[in-house]
Each structure stands twice: as structure tokens, then as C-alpha cells.
Amino acid sequence: MKPHYLVIGAGGQLGREFCTFFEQHSISYTGLTSKDLDITDSDAIDHILNSILPNVVINCAAYTQVDKAEDDKDRCFAVNRDAVGNLATNCATKSIKLVHYSTDYVFSGTEEDHLTFPEGYPTKQRGNPSGVYGKSKWEGEELIRESGVNHLIIRVAWLCGQFGHNFVKTMMRLGAERDELNVVSDQVGAPSFASQVVEQTMLLLDKDSNGTRHIASDGEISWFDLAKETMKIAELNCRVNAIRTEDYPTRAARPRFSRLDCSQTVGETSKPMGDWKQHLKQLIKQIKQN
Template identity: 45%
Template structure:
């Protein structure tokens, strides 16, 4: 399998490269491109390279992921998350490669009513209704793929964190070095998705030649305060934590109060349950060499 990876410097792109380097994957030939090497918004360059390389699979880890920044830079977010994705989908149709694309829990509205009606999380076919521009562009990118090529795999993730790049776990550990106390919101509910699990499950789906949309996150439902509390407990870090409402922190983009993803479809497809969030966190802290 010839696999071409876009967005190689992001936390998910780096995880793909690290995982394939550390595991026996002789059946996979990996070609990785950073955004400076191959910018997905430079259509002619992307087209020329894909026609030259003739990949079996293109894994798109490139995205505009700054949720607050997207509110200010709407055209840029639209260009990367929608227009460039549509072009990749068109190339998938023309060149007959499978397009693997990552999306987000933010395509859903995340209301308290949804929390009551979907206690196990949003299923894949739940109506999308994003409440911020980032979520809107990611939803439109998904639709661009579905409407253009059948040979795709869309994987929605939530609260993404791993050993590379910026994420909540690494931010909490860094802040704990600088401060004696922290305020963390307790009115936003979901479940983390660990990048190593994303790569493992993506590969498993690819090997089965699976198509369609799947949800991937950890088992369990928590809020950010509980997540932070457990990070510090497992890391044996003594810090004062205060649970606060989201209103304490002014942000450009509105956040959903509930964004749990239902992973039953993925579990049925692969015959394995998702990792428990505490188990995934413990593994990540070991990777980060934290107690």
C-alpha cells in the first residue's frame, strides 16, 4: 500500500510517521509532506505530485484547526478546510486513490438537550449543526468529500491529544510548571481521542478497505475539569484546581457544552471496544515521560 500523508508536522501527522516507523509495516510505503513541501491549497502542485506518485491512499492530516482563529480568518479556514478538501476529493475520483480525512465533534451543536437524548454520544448520522465557523468549515469539507467521491474514509475525533504538537494534556503539564493554581471549565462534556489510537484504528479500517464515516474517541464521558484533575493525579503533580463555568473565559468561538461521539459503529466494524480514557491518558503520560 502506497500511502501519501499530507500535513506531516501536525500532531496527528507526526503520530502517523512515528507509529509506522516503530511498528512492522513492511506492506506500507509512506510518503510524508509538510505544508511547506506540499500545501494543499496549491492545487497545481498537489495535482502534479499525486499524479507522479500514484498513491493508493492519501491521508489528509492538513487542516485549519485554530477554533478561535477561524472566527477572525474565515476565508483562510474555508480555503483549507473546504475548498482544498474538495479538490482532494476530485483528485481521489480522477486518480482512484482512497481519501482518508479527519473531522471533528464540532460539526454537532453540543446542546444540553443532546446530552440527554444521546447519552452514549452522537451517532454518525445525527444531523450536523455547528455553532462556530471552524465546525462549519469541517462539516462543509465532509460534505464536499461525500458528494464527490465514494472512495473515502471520514473519521471524526474529539479532544485530540498525543505526544506531538499542542493539546490539552501538554498544556496542563506546562501550566503546572508555571503556576500553583488553575481554573478549568466543568460545563463542557466529551471524551479525549488519543492520536496513537487514531492511527491504529485508521490502519485497521484501511486494511479492511472500509469506506464511509466513523466516530473515534475514548470510552467514558468527562468534563475538562475532571480531565485536568486526572492528569495531575496520575502525574503526581500538586496543584490547586478550581472548577469554573465557560463564561469565565472569553473566547472568539462558542464551544459546544456536549461533544461526546458514539463509537459503536467503529467497534462493530473492527470487533474491538475503544480504549478507556484513563487508560489512554496513562499511556500518553508514559510517552511524555511523566511519572
């Protein structure tokens, strides 16, 4: 029998990408937005799992406002840690596979780590987050591992897709409005594209992989590089100036180094992550068509 998927957080950037994929491929799924299901409500989780009886839960719900989290710690931990731990325990009891998304923010992202892990953080590296968001996501991961549930924890970075809010869409909007923009050039990583995340996740599920995996494009770039290439591909006449992190203060510190080593994922899916510029071209085409 083919599996039935339950997408939680179906109204977000990644959740919508999953639902679109399932629609396009006529795959049996249920998508629940935050209005349909609040993951911090443990009774509601139990009721939904009992009534929908999914084989796989894909949890795209998260508290993702990195700066706001610094002043909204309780809510951030309630969604990213406690609710995730409860979901994992409940899925374990019901023998449901749990796919959960995490982030490069679970690592410290220091220059020192950049030198230690030039190809990106390995999946097995212990988290060492600095901000509230990163801590909440790391502790959520740990609760999944402790629950004994059959799981995939998939870390992504700089997530960009056709839906919701992300850096590429912001650059396209600002690039159409302004003549020039300042973007930081001393924070490096590689973007995860939502369509690529869905495709690689489905391949990992096909292989019955479990544990922690990484999904991000090949290469290492800065936000400045990503902004410049976005303007070029989108044919926007906006000059991009490189600035330093110190010149763009944020409430929560941003990692200087966000690269994730994806070799384990590629080894299992046999699908290369692919060049970020190719993914970016496809995404911009998609955004323009929508």
C-alpha cells in the same frame, strides 16, 4: 502489493503520529508537511498525486485554530472546505482512497443534544455547527461525500497526542509552573488519543470500511476531570478548580457536549476504544520519555 500511504499535514499532531507509526512498522509512506505541500494549491496536489502514486491519502492537514478562524474565515474555508473538496475530486479521478479527519465541532454540542444522544452523536447525524471552524469542517465533509471518492471521514474530539499542542501537554506545562488552575467543568466529551486514532484508522482500512466513523475513548468526562487526572498521573502538585464556561470566555463558542458514538467503528475493528484514563497514562508516560 502493499499500499503506499501519503500523509498530508505530516508536521501536525496527528500527521506526526501517523509518520511515527509507519516508521515503526516499516510501512511504505510519504509524509508531506505544509512546507512541502500547500493543500490549497490544486496544481501542486495534482502533481504530487501523479508523482507519488499513493494508494491511500491520509489528510491530517487542517486549519485548526478555532478562535482565530472567527476572524480569518476565508483562509479557514479555503483549507478545510475548498482544498478538501478539490483533494477528494482528484483522488476520485485517480481511484485513490481518501482518509480525512473531522471533528465534534460539526455538531451544535447543545445540552438538548446531550439528552437526545446520551451515548454520543451517531455517525449519521447531520452536522449543525455554530462557529466558522465547525462550518468549514462540515462543508469539507459534505464535499468529500459528494465527490464519490472511496473515503473514510473520521471524526475525533479533544485530540491529544505526544506531538504538537494539546490540552494534556498544556496542563502538564502549567501544572509544573503554577499552584492552581481554573478549568471548565460544564463541557463534556471524551478525548481521542492520537495513537488510538492511528490504530483504529489502520484497522478500519484493513476492513476496507468506507463512510463516516467516530474515534474517541469510552466514558464521559469534563475538561476539569481531564485536567485533574493529568495532574494526578503526572504527579504535579497543582490544584485544579472547576469553573463554568461563562467564566472562561472564548472568541468562538465551545460545544457543551462533544461525545461521539463509536459503536460502528468498534463493531468493524473489534477493538474496544478503551478507557480514557488508561490512554492518558500511556500518553503521559510517552510525553515524559520524549
